[in-house]
Amino acid sequence: MYKWKKQFNLETKILFQNKFFLVLPLLFAVWMGFTLYQTPYFKPDHIIVNTNDFHKLGHTMTLGIAMLIGILMIRRDIQSPTFEWIHSWPRSNGMAIITKFLAGFLYLSTFTVMMSIVYVGIASNVYGLSFQQYAAYFFHDILMYQWSYGVTLALAMFLAVTISHRIVYLIGFCAWMFGTYFIDIFIISRLNLPFLTTFHLNQYTLDTMLNNEVWGIHIFQKEIWTSRLFVASFAVMLLTVMIMLLNLKRATMHKTRSIILGMMSIVLVGLLFVPYGMYWADKFSTYQVVEADAFVPDDNYWNSGESSYQEIPIDSYDIHVLREDDDTLQVEATLTISQDGMPQGEELFFRLNPLLHLQEVSINGEKISYEREGSLITLSVMSDEIVGTDNSLHNIRFQYEGKIDMWAAPTNQQDNIFSFVNGDYVYLNGAIGWYPIPGNMPLFILNFGNDVRPYNSTFSYSYQQSLSQYAEFQLTLSNFTNNVYATIEAVDRNEREQVFYSKNTPGVTLVGGNLVEKEGEGQLSAVVNPFSKQDAYQIIEDISIATNFVENYFAIDNVLKAPVLILPNDGLGFWQYEAQYIDETYMIPAFRMYQYYRDDQSHPHSYRLMRDVIYNSLFKEFAPFKGTTFSRESYASILENGLFYLFLVDELNLTHDEFREAMYHVNTSYHFYMDDEDFYFSDSFYEGMSHEEVEEYQEGERRNKEAGRLLIETLEAGKIDKVREFLVELYENYVIPQKGMEEYYPIITPEEWEMEWNQVMADE
Amino acid sequence: MIKIHSLSKKYRDNVVLDDIHLTIENGLFGLLGPNGAGKTTLMRILATLLPASSGTVEVGDNSLTKKPDIIRKQLGYLPQYFQIYPQLTAIEFLDYVGVMKGVKKKEARVDQIHKLLQSVNLSDVANKKVKTFSGGMKQRLGIAQALMGDPSIVIIDEPTAGLDPEERVRFRNLLSRISINRIVILSTHIVADIESSCDQLAVLHKGKLKLTGDVDTLRKQAEGKVWLFETDEKTLLRLDERKIISSKRSGSNIQLKLVSDEKPAPDATSVEPSLEDGYIALIGGSHNV
Structure with a gap:
């Protein structure tokens, strides 16, 4: 052992006495500290996200140092002809390699120590967090650092042992780049091979979900640890094989032993890849179940839009979900069928997630037979038998079980996890059919032959909505170990059960994880990651101001019954960039949330968020086109924008300059102030149209802009009451009657607009 | 005693050593030969750095082919061209070598180091880093390391090439002293190195052993x-x-x-x-x- 100690001392002395290497960890710490201390305006003020973003570059750079010292340590003596003589000493190659590795690892650990100091310093002093709040992420990063240093160092040493020429430096550089950015961007992301992430040297991939502060590292624990096991064995294999190779070149009595050890290490790597491989095999088999169930559209579908499907009117849901310790869900869902609108003389269809095993279906307590194909359940009774003659409501009870961990093959260079129940961490999207959805509309669609998506996401802006109609919902969750939040109101929460209820909702989505509920000053509250507490208060305040404005002038039910959900939605299979009204509350994407505030820091409020709330409150029944449609037939976009301008001037009392600046930030006025000949649509939009049609479109846009400008100028002229009167009347006369007519936007013709305008303004 | 029997070394078709038979007894053994004769190859084989293509080498009762790890414990080796960790001082380096050669006790190592540094006239620079040493000083330190651990076999390949005349004389005397109770194999192409101190010698030429014997045998x-x-x-x-x-x-x-x-x-x-x-x-x- 004394030889090991001496050799280790020599190696560390040589490394740590090198001034260049000595100063690098300090520079690294300064870089990291500077990056985290000065959060740029476009990034969240969030330690987890920002440290992760730093690691993607910072830590990857330090892997280059690992690669360099690994090669240098071997070429310094073992691979140097002028140091060949040291092999005449009774010094084993095993000892030399392992002590070099340990010394290099010790040196590289100084980067981890620096990272830890900066991390704790920034988290405690800048973000004011307690250690417990970020400990899990902190330790995760420490392990990620150490693991990747270990394998990178072993790889570098292996390259230097196998390649005696100095070209190994170039090959090492290539290995470093290949093992980080190249494999990430061009192989894992572009070729959709996410299971190769374990071969990424530090696994801080650019599109990682591990920085997701609500679920990230928690729901990936199995992947993380099976990967770590494999990576550790791979590093051990590299060390063992390089010792074997050196022993083969040198006269030694231990050749056979080192060959056996080398072979065993290769076998070990193969064996330890099995758990990781099995993990991914499970994911892919799950995906295949969903893919097989997905609707495969033809070209006609994309051209013509959605098809018609059976609709069964549901009065109410009563769902009991029991979570077992292994995350299996035992569910009983009782649906009360409404008499009105029941299809006549048809088989009855329901959809249930294909990963859930249906055990029993009964009607009014009597078991009935059914057929199941993927998600589609076909009951053996006809619709007429359900309705019966006594006009009483009928109950259909579905009993089913299964685990939900819905990984979908990555698209857009990002993981997609549609839903999961993983201990304390829950995300059950209403659209994936975790409760029976009436009718035969598909749950999933094969999106242009590429990937599976929830069916709703292809034509609905908010695919979380599961039903095409509204129903009463009673949901009881049992044995969930953490607080679960929903897009409907939580009416009771105790150790055994969590109960949710809504009188009228198109669905329910559940979330649980590293979340807390923050109460605002009024009725509103927000469910948010503990790190985003301050932002949550601001969001609640802004939503309150916007909803109050709407309630003051419009007779609509605008009360949020459930807490606002502020969630990091990246990687959850939907692409939401703005606040969305889902079921009975707003869901706000956490990452985008920061952009609301960073864009207009000079003002205490988020104009974007307020605009979204106003739009959602007044137009949620329509696709939110948000003022970007210059329709020939409707001035709806001017109405939408006009209401927001009114809010800025009337509710927030902005000055002329502030008003213009706010419009600039939110970008809604841009189109109105575009040159009359500078059209919103590009030339490709007009392809195939006749000259007359193009003219008609462009003339429509000109008139649209003109009307928009007139409205803004009138507001700026101080005629706020008149504009308000005009917009409220327009909304009540033209928008409200069109709700429920399944239009993408309300139709307000230029003539109707002008007539109302002239009428209101004439009263002046 | 080292017994070399039918030793050959080939690199593909190039025969570097051809059927060498040699017995080396305690004392200073000179291996003489022109450049390219195969001296360094033979030295490297004896230093366990290079496997022979055929033949055997026995060191005492141990076969060099079968038990190289045991033989390494008895070896001291100084090659013709070598580097020493420049970051270390002479004392640190010799201490490291001592440990690698199995001198466990620190006191024993310190004692040996001081004696060796004195014998190679490096006591004055014992605490200076090797990177400040001249070529001759490095050569002398190399000799000291070869002697560290009191090896029973010392193999020295072309050691006087970089030494000035005074150092060369001093070095020859040192070799004479250290060869009293051990085998010292000195490979050189400088005849004067052999003349003054070698008890036995062999001459290699183009991979073949041309002569074995003593100084008189060669002179004759x-x-x-x-x-x-x-x-x-x-x-x-x-x-x-x-x-x-x-x-x-x-x-x-x-x-x-x-x-x-x-x-x-x-x-x-x-x-x-x-x-x-x-x-x-x-x-x-x-x-x-």
Whole structure:
């Protein structure tokens, strides 16, 4: 052992006495500290996200140092002809390699120590967090650092042992780049091979979900640890094989032993890849179940839009979900069928997630037979038998079980996890059919032959909505170990059960994880990651101001019954960039949330968020086109924008300059102030149209802009009451009657607009 | 005792060592030969750095092929060209070597280090870093490391190449001293290194063992073959230069000393051969002029 100690001392002395290497960890710490201390305006003020973003570059750079010292340590003596003589000493190659590795690892650990100091310093002093709040992420990063240093160092040493020429430096550089950015961007992301992430040297991939502060590292624990096991064995294999190779070149009595050890290490790597491989095999088999169930559209579908499907009117849901310790869900869902609108003389269809095993279906307590194909359940009774003659409501009870961990093959260079129940961490999207959805509309669609998506996401802006109609919902969750939040109101929460209820909702989505509920000053509250507490208060305040404005002038039910959900939605299979009204509350994407505030820091409020709330409150029944449609037939976009301008001037009392600046930030006025000949649509939009049609479109846009400008100028002229009167009347006369007519936007013709305008303004 | 039996080393078709048979006893053993004779290859094989293509080497009761790890514990080796960790001081380096060679006790190592540094005249720079050392100082430190751990076999390959005359003399004396109770194999192409101190020697030429024995055996190779005579420049140009031991201008003529089986000139006189004459006679002077 004394030889090991001496050799280790020599190696560390040589490394740590090198001034260049000595100063690098300090520079690294300064870089990291500077990056985290000065959060740029476009990034969240969030330690987890920002440290992760730093690691993607910072830590990857330090892997280059690992690669360099690994090669240098071997070429310094073992691979140097002028140091060949040291092999005449009774010094084993095993000892030399392992002590070099340990010394290099010790040196590289100084980067981890620096990272830890900066991390704790920034988290405690800048973000004011307690250690417990970020400990899990902190330790995760420490392990990620150490693991990747270990394998990178072993790889570098292996390259230097196998390649005696100095070209190994170039090959090492290539290995470093290949093992980080190249494999990430061009192989894992572009070729959709996410299971190769374990071969990424530090696994801080650019599109990682591990920085997701609500679920990230928690729901990936199995992947993380099976990967770590494999990576550790791979590093051990590299060390063992390089010792074997050196022993083969040198006269030694231990050749056979080192060959056996080398072979065993290769076998070990193969064996330890099995758990990781099995993990991914499970994911892919799950995906295949969903893919097989997905609707495969033809070209006609994309051209013509959605098809018609059976609709069964549901009065109410009563769902009991029991979570077992292994995350299996035992569910009983009782649906009360409404008499009105029941299809006549048809088989009855329901959809249930294909990963859930249906055990029993009964009607009014009597078991009935059914057929199941993927998600589609076909009951053996006809619709007429359900309705019966006594006009009483009928109950259909579905009993089913299964685990939900819905990984979908990555698209857009990002993981997609549609839903999961993983201990304390829950995300059950209403659209994936975790409760029976009436009718035969598909749950999933094969999106242009590429990937599976929830069916709703292809034509609905908010695919979380599961039903095409509204129903009463009673949901009881049992044995969930953490607080679960929903897009409907939580009416009771105790150790055994969590109960949710809504009188009228198109669905329910559940979330649980590293979340807390923050109460605002009024009725509103927000469910948010503990790190985003301050932002949550601001969001609640802004939503309150916007909803109050709407309630003051419009007779609509605008009360949020459930807490606002502020969630990091990246990687959850939907692409939401703005606040969305889902079921009975707003869901706000956490990452985008920061952009609301960073864009207009000079003002205490988020104009974007307020605009979204106003739009959602007044137009949620329509696709939110948000003022970007210059329709020939409707001035709806001017109405939408006009209401927001009114809010800025009337509710927030902005000055002329502030008003213009706010419009600039939110970008809604841009189109109105575009040159009359500078059209919103590009030339490709007009392809195939006749000259007359193009003219008609462009003339429509000109008139649209003109009307928009007139409205803004009138507001700026101080005629706020008149504009308000005009917009409220327009909304009540033209928008409200069109709700429920399944239009993408309300139709307000230029003539109707002008007539109302002239009428209101004439009263002046 | 080292017994080398039928030792050969080939690199593809190139035979570097060809059927070497040699026995080396305790004492200073000189391995002589011109550049490219295969001396370094033989040294590296003996130092366990290079496997032989065929043949055996036995060190005491141990086969070098089968038990190289045991033999390494008895070895001290200094190659012709070598580097030492420049970051270390002489003491640190020797301490490291001592540990690697199995000198466990620190006191024993310190004692050895001081004695060795004194014997190679490096005591004054014991705490200076190796990177500040001159070539000769590094050579002497290399010798010290070879002797660290009191090895029973010391292999030294072309050690005097970088030394100045004074250091060379000192070094020869050192070798004589250390060879008392051990085998010291000194590989060189400088005959003077061998002449003053070697008990046994062998001459390698083109991978073959040309001679084994002692200094007299080598010297006798030139007995009756060394001639001294004067000649003109024209005749000098016609002579095989490999056989010329020395040439010295004497007025308009040149006084020559050369090796030849036959009298090269009528006025040539036979002289008593030196070791170098014997070496020349063996390697290049075995033919008539």
